[in-house]
Amino acid sequence: MRHSCLAIALACVAAQSVFAQDLRPESLKLYGGTYSPDCGNAAAPRVRIAADGLEIASGARTLRTRATMDSYTSFGAAPTSPVPEGYRVEFLGDDFSLYVFEDAKGLHVPLRDYVPTAEPIVGAKGMGLRYGRCDAR
Secondary structure, eight states, X not given: OHHHHHHHHHHHHHHHHHHOOBOXXXXXXXXXXXXXXXXXXTTSOEEEEETTEEEEEETXXXXXXXXXXXXXXXXXXXXXXXXXXXXEEEEEESSOEEEEEEETTEEEEOXXXXXXXXXXXXXXXXXXXXXXXXXXX
């Protein structure tokens, strides 16, 4: 009996750490979802922002990280970095961050200059593509 109680307690602690992220539900509602240069093409590279993590994928190659928080008040690693035009939110992960911007065409997630670790996944050409939001809400 004692072991099952301990197992339940450990499972609860593990579940809390998964959901103990500082992600605002409204941020995920406004800016989460799938982004791609070709939303109608299932084989196109994609970026996904969700409560369960951040993901960059192309074919069988995938880069994932746990999403830890979102930030509207800062940009990049330096607290005094200038905020570029169109910046909406940064989703921070353990291994990389994703930035959401908005322009006349809508929401998009740029990879070039922002997520260098994505290049082995999407390739050099994929880094410069415009990843527009596929599942607008």
